[in-house]
Amino acid sequence: MSLFPNVPKIQYEGRGSKNPFAFKHYNPQEVVLGKTMEEHLRFAVAYWHTYVASGTDPFGVGTAVRSWDSLSPMDKAKARVEANFELMEKLNMPYYCFHDVDVAPEGATLSESFKNLDTIVALLKENMKSTGRKLLWNTANLFTNPRYMHGAATTCSADVFAYAAATIKKGLEVGKELGAENYVFWGGREGYESLLNTDMKLELDNLARMLHMAVDYAKEIGFDAQFLIEPKPKEPTKHQYDFDAATTLSFLQTYGLKEYFKLNVEANHATLAGHTFEHELHVARINGALGSIDANQGDYLLGWDTDEFPTDLYSTTLAMYEILKNGGLGRGGVNFDAKVRRTSFTDEDLFFAHIAGMDSFARGLKAAAKLVEEKVLDSIVEQRYSSFKEGIGAEIVSGKATLKSLEAYALQNNKPIKLESGRLEQIRATLNEVIFSV
Ligand code: XLS
Ligand code: NI
Numbered sequence: 001m002s003l004f005p006n007v008p009k010i011q012y013e014g015r016g017s018k019n020p021f022a023f024k025h026y027n028p029q030e031v032v033l034g035k036t037m038e039e040h041l042r043f044a045v046a047y048w049h050t051y052v053a054s055g056t057d058p059f060g061v062g063t064a065v066r067s068w069d070s071l072s073p074m075d076k077a078k079a080r081v082e083a084n085f086e087l088m089e090k091l092n093m094p095y096y097c098f099h100d101v102d103v104a105p106e107g108a109t110l111s112e113s114f115k116n117l118d119t120i121v122a123l124l125k126e127n128m129k130s131t132g133r134k135l136l137w138n139t140a141n142l143f144t145n146p147r148y149m150h151g152a153a154t155t156c157s158a159d160v161f162a163y164a165a166a167t168i169k170k171g172l173e174v175g176k177e178l179g180a181e182n183y184v185f186w187g188g189r190e191g192y193e194s195l196l197n198t199d200m201k202l203e204l205d206n207l208a209r210m211l212h213m214a215v216d217y218a219k220e221i222g223f224d225a226q227f228l229i230e231p232k233p234k235e236p237t238k239h240q241y242d243f244d245a246a247t248t249l250s251f252l253q254t255y256g257l258k259e260y261f262k263l264n265v266e267a268n269h270a271t272l273a274g275h276t277f278e279h280e281l282h283v284a285r286i287n288g289a290l291g292s293i294d295a296n297q298g299d300y301l302l303g304w305d306t307d308e309f310p311t312d313l314y315s316t317t318l319a320m321y322e323i324l325k326n327g328g329l330g331r332g333g334v335n336f337d338a339k340v341r342r343t344s345f346t347d348e349d350l351f352f353a354h355i356a357g358m359d360s361f362a363r364g365l366k367a368a369a370k371l372v373e374e375k376v377l378d379s380i381v382e383q384r385y386s387s388f389k390e391g392i393g394a395e396i397v398s399g400k401a402t403l404k405s406l407e408a409y410a411l412q413n414n415k416p417i418k419l420e421s422g423r424l425e426q427i428r429a430t431l432n433e434v435i436f437s438v
């Protein structure tokens with residue numbers, strides 16, 4: 001039985017197609033820079049936004065109309081599994097991602113919650129086997145339940161810390177059972193509201209303790225997923241410990257965790273931190289820590305995580321540029337951590353939204369490939385820093401120069417210093433031409 005009977009299988013029809021149920025740019029088998037689009041992009045659907053979110057906002061109840069709305073919690077969970085695999089098939093989406101509580105309802109006790117999870121995980125496994133669809137990552141939701149009001153790994157309650165640890169342990173077992181390629185840690189409430197009642201040092205030490213325990217347990221059970229931390233600067237807490245890529249990398253370094261973790265960089269979290277998406281990707285990349293991305297976009301007029309489907313071609317192009325420069329995402333992928341607007345309440349909107357996101361990333365990939373192939377930005381950057389290629393510049397870069405040798409150079413260098421224009425306007429015009437040509 002189909003849960004989305006009004007939606008056909010989405011095919012690639014190419015630029016100019018007027019069919020809303022067709023890809024205009026995402027052509028999975030098309031080869032770009034030696035790899036298929038499917039291999040480059042590794043798209044994933046986010047369970048929480050697509051099957052669980054109902055369109056509530058602080059002023060109103062849910063608006064989404066879904067065929068599983070009236071079912072009991074366990075039947076609802078089962079219907080969502082069906083919906084997931086039908087949507088993935090129809091969109092030709094290879095991966096999905098979930099939090100434990102997205103797929104199975106919490107029980108009255110921890111062991112009841114585990115039992116519910118086991119039932120649904122078995123069902124997911126069956127469906128993955130019969131459809132060949134895969135799990136990009138799973139994670140534990142350590143932020144929704146009131147027990148996490150003070151945090152999970154950074155809580156003031158040792159009992160809550162233990163509860164969170166048990167939940168992560170289960171998450172790692174589930175990830176192993178389903179062959180997850182990655183396991184994500186987003187520190188939902190790992191942060192604080194006020195220093196007036198906070199022991200920051202203890203909280204950070206405990207966060208590191210929890211992550212070390214997770215690394216050890218994954219090793220113990222032979223779960224070889226890539227571990228990912230997802231930075232976010234605020235929301236829900238005022239001061240989130242994993243503020244942005246740079247802060248998170250420094251935390252990992254301080255606590256001897258860097259070799260075990262990469263970053264899951266989310267576009268809307270980058271802009272909340274006052275950075276562009278490409279800045280965060282670049283910081284992760286040059287530190288060898290770009291693992292995966294949460295593809296969405298924020299609204300520059302609003303100050304929160306609106307998690308919109310990505311349609312901004314400048315952002316997708318520059319994001320894909322960073323990913324190509326990274327040599328790809330490895331075991332990571334492009335997860336649509338994005339939700340339809342409250343007014344887009346029909347099932348069809350779920351498909352239109354993913355088509356828009358997938359096409360925007362496919363087009364971004366094509367534009368980025370052109371930037372790489374034609375060395376558009378590489379040649380600009382190379383030229384701009386060419387003074388470090390020879391003479392005194394080469395001495396600085398090679399480590400030979402000292403303050404003394406540089407003083408001697410500067411004192412005898414009587415020619416006026418010659419500077420070049422940064423040419424940003426011209427570069428942006430060139431970028432426009434590339435984006436509109438693909
Ligand atoms: C919330 C986060 C969350 C993570 C997974 O803002 O983006 O959805 O991706 O816990
Ligand atoms: Ni996310």
Ligand code: NI
Nearest residue numbers: 266269305337
């Ligand atoms: Ni987010």
